Amino acid sequence: MAKLRLKYVNEYIDHTGKLRRYFRRNGKQIGPLPGAVGSDEFMEAYRGYLTQKSAPKPKATLPADSLGAFIQDFYASRMFTDLKMATRRAYRAALEPIVKAQGHRSGVLMTAEHAEKIISRIGSEKPGMANLTRAAMRRVFKLAVKNKRRPDNPFLGIESYSVGEHHTWTxxxxxxxxxxxxxxxxxxxxxxxxxxxxxxxxxxxxxxxxxxxxxxxxxxxxxxxxxxxxxxxxxxxxxxxxxxxxxxxxxxxxxxxxxxxxxxxxxxxxxxxxxxxxxxxxxxxxxxxxxxxxxxxxxxxxxxxxxxxxxxxxxxxxxxxxxxxxxxxxxxxxxxxxxx
The missing domain is CATH 1.10.443.10 (Intergrase catalytic core)
Known part of the structure; x- marks a missing residue:
């Protein structure tokens, strides 16, 4: 039986003995490849990575402790790449406007009050997007705390918005x-x-x-x-x-x-x-x-x-x-x- 060989597939056994497969290109691990090789689930993820553009790099003028750098570090982490593709797309949709508008600000010095303002500004018009941004930013700063780049997570104390349910057709x-x-x-x-x-x-x-x-x-x-x-x-x-x-x-x-x-x-x-x-x-x-x-x-x-x-x-x-x-x-x- 012919063996399916695909470019950019990195396969290895982890420390627990579990077989893992990742899409790796240009020396970078892009994301996991679920399911059996050749399965619909595997091939959908593989094709998605083939067409996926590299994560945008922070501008050279941004300092390493900036909010934009924090978000770019999150994109490169397993905390992000291990997420399902749909979740990654959703998080990018929430985070990219933050990078564009406030990426130059200090991530190290961000206060809980500033974090609250970011979410409140979005929530005044789009409560659903505010909740998504809150969830994404919590993960961004969870990574920053893990990497000892700051002592706390300023987004943890922010409550979610109450979002109305979809109408059930009569x-x-x-x-x-x-x-x-x-x-x-x-x-x-x-x-x-x-x-x-x-x-x-x-x-x-x-x-x-x-x-x-x-x-x-x-x-x-x-x-x-x-x-x-x-x-x-x-x-x-x-x-x-x-x-x-x-x-x-x-x-x-x-x-x-x-x-x-x-x-x-x-x-x-x-x-x-x-x-x-x-x-x-x-x-x-x-x-x-x-x-x-x-x-x-x-x-x-x-x-x-x-x-x-x-x-x-x-x-x-x-x-x-x-x-x-x-x-x-x-x-x-x-x-x-x-x-x-």
Whole structure:
């Protein structure tokens, strides 16, 4: 059997006896390569590293103890490279504006008050981004403390912002979308894939025809790494038959080429807007609508988690409790009606 040989793959046994593989180029260790060599997980990470640009280097005028240097050191550390690719991209999106605006400031002399101001300034308009920046900066300064570049972490005492939950689409809103976008349109297929698999937008964008086996869709969730086999709902089967994408993925662009999470999200958001639905009807709300339907249909929390992939049942139990309340309320009202 031919052995798969790939450039830039560094393989070794660590001190615990575990086999590890990393992508290494130009003398620098870029990041880990998960899964078996040649697996989808391995190759996705490998291709990502091949196209990934090197981390921007701090300007020569920045002193070594500057905030910008602290962040660049974080990019080069295992604390960053061991993170999942999606998390690394998110952290860069949060940290690069900090480097640009305040990278010249001293990281050694930063106070808790200054750290609070950075997060508060972002949080006044974008609380979600403020929470992401807070998490990233905590890691940056955790590394600085570990390297003895400062005695404390000024971001530890900052509380997170309360961020509103995504709206769960109602039955009326689901019907309104379906009325506007008939079977056979990309917009309807995207909607049905999200609703009838209950998966996150990014995971739906990555679904391939080869993932469908014996009436099930094989999913490895990008966020958690959870492996699932999701049954193909009859309505989803009809939708897939009505719009057959010419590409390898279940939903692609008009030419059948794979789409990104952002592109798929925009497709559904634009379609919802065209259907005159409220702005609260965002794509992630279809995942929540799927869980609501499962709960209202009598599914247990564990049954719902087998579809949603949640690691804990806390989030799922909220849907089952809401469904139980509805059923109890209907029963109570029915009893009162009978007494009249």
């Amino acid at each position: 039955e009326g809103e689901l019907l309104q979308y379906e009325t506007a976008w008939k079977l056979g349109t990309r917009e309807r297929l995207a909607f049905d894939l999200l609703l009838y698999t209950g998966q996150r937008v990014g995971d739906v964008a990555r679904m391939k025809r080869a993932d469908m086996v014996d009436g099930l869709i094989h999913v490895i969730q990008q966020k958690t790494g959870t492996e699932l086999w999701v049954p193909v709902h009859p309505r989803l089967a009809r939708s897939l038959a009505a719009y057959q994408s010419p590409g390898l993925t279940l939903i692609g662009d008009k030419a059948g080429r794979p789409v990104t999470r952002a592109t798929l999200s925009k497709l559904v958001s634009d379609a919802a807007k065209a259907a005159d639905l409220p702005s609260a009807c965002v794509p992630h709300g279809l995942r929540k609508a799927a869980m609501r339907r499962l709960a209202e249909g009598g599914s247990t929390a564990k049954q719902i988690a087998s579809i949603s992939g949640h690691k804990t049942l806390k989030e799922v139990e909220r849907y089952t409790k809401a469904a139980d309340q509805k059923m109890l309320a209907r029963d109570a009202m029915l009893k009162m009606t009978r007494e009249q």
